[in-house]
Amino acid sequence: MLKSPKAKYDDVPDILHNYLNYMLVIKGRSENTVKEYYYDLRTFFKYIHAISNDLDILNLDKIELDNFDDNLLKQVELNDLYEFMTYINNFKSSNDSYKARKVASLRSFYNYLSTKIGFMENNPAINLDTPKLKKRVPKFLTLEESIRLLKSIDGKFRERDIAIFVLFLNCGLRLSELVGINISNINFEKRTLRIIGKGNKERIVFLNNICIEAINSYLVVRPTDVEYSDKDALFISSKNRRISNRMVEILAKKYFKVADIDATRYSPHKLRHTAATIMYKEGNVDIKTLQEILGHVSISTTQIYTHINSQDMKDAADNNPFNSVSLE
Numbered sequence: 161m162l163k164s165p166k167a168k169y170d171d172v173p174d175i176l177h178n179y180l181n182y183m184l185v186i187k188g189r190s191e192n193t194v195k196e197y198y199y200d201l202r203t204f205f206k207y208i209h210a211i212s213n214d215l216d217i218l219n220l221d222k223i224e225l226d227n228f229d230d231n232l233l234k235q236v237e238l239n240d241l242y243e244f245m246t247y248i249n250n251f252k253s254s255n256d257s258y259k260a261r262k263v264a265s266l267r268s269f270y271n272y273l274s275t276k277i278g279f280m281e282n283n284p285a286i287n288l289d290t291p292k293l294k295k296r297v298p299k300f301l302t303l304e305e306s307i308r309l310l311k312s313i314d315g316k317f318r319e320r321d322i323a324i325f326v327l328f329l330n331c332g333l334r335l336s337e338l339v340g341i342n343i344s345n346i347n348f349e350k351r352t353l354r355i356i357g358k359g360n361k362e363r364i365v366f367l368n369n370i371c372i373e374a375i376n377s378y379l380v381v382r383p384t385d386v387e388y389s390d391k392d393a394l395f396i397s398s399k400n401r402r403i404s405n406r407m408v409e410i411l412a413k414k415y416f417k418v419a420d421i422d423a424t425r426y427s428p429h430k431l432r433h434t435a436a437t438i439m440y441k442e443g444n445v446d447i448k449t450l451q452e453i454l455g456h457v458s459i460s461t462t463q464i465y466t467h468i469n470s471q472d473m474k475d476a477a478d479n480n481p482f483n484s485v486s487l488e
């Protein structure tokens with residue numbers, strides 16, 4: 161078998177490296193998603209290597225995978241996967257979402273081994289249960305807080321930062337989607353923005369007046385001496401490169417504090433929640449349209465934004481026809 165050069169993830173065995181390439185190139189998963197598979201499965205490989213060689217599982221970070229035996233993967237049974245999940249629960253995190261991601265990674269990887277490349281006949285992960293996730297009401301800013309946030313933005317990069325947060329709050333973008341915007345993605349005549357979302361899926365978002373005005377104001381002052389590879393990037397950092405995810409997170413924390421909003425409770429992703437919630441509750445956007453705007457594959461994902469707050473429940477109780485019935 162030919163061996164491809166390992167441009168990324170060069171500290172894992174070929175069988176895992178090939179799987180990561182498959183998920184990225186063939187399945188079209190995003191770089192961030194593949195990176196999560198990498199972290200999850202590298203930990204799993206180290207775990208089964210440690211178990212089979214009587215190594216200390218509490219020091220997995222020190223274990224190298226240079227001599228990993230691929231046949232260990234064939235020896236794994238369902239009970240071994242649950243033992244691994246127990247290790248994750250006890251020594252990594254008991255957070256259900258964290259554990260659910262590990263289960264999803266194991267299922268996907270073993271499905272690849274058994275059905276895609278025929279490495280093994282039986283799939284031990286096929287009946288691996290996912291931790292039951294509690295339904296959480298997403299955190300979001302109120303309309304008043306959102307306006308206060310926008311009005312708090314000032315400083316040397318004011319025009320850029322206003323454009324960033326206006327797009328977050330009006331378009332419901334993911335952080336990676338916002339950072340990845342190119343100027344060529346914007347059609348000013350049609351007032352549209354082409355977004356490359358999860359799994360390289362493309363969608364079109366329409367831009368309202370405040371978005372167009374914010375982008376135009378920023379383009380007037382946008383640096384021109386940008387690194388060649390980032391010439392088309394919309395948002396540019398002080399180093400004349402495409403702005404990074406981390407820099408946007410730092411900006412968000414900064415302006416949350418200035419706007420007297422608890423910076424420990426909110427992040428750029430919460431601004432996506434905010435945009436979706438305000439569109440649904442204040443803008444009367446229907447759930448199907450909201451699904452398209454946010455780029456959700458399943459409408460069930462979008463339905464988290466139809467949460468009912470305590471005032472809604474109070475109003476429902478007060479307006480119940482039985483409320484006015486007299487039993488005297």
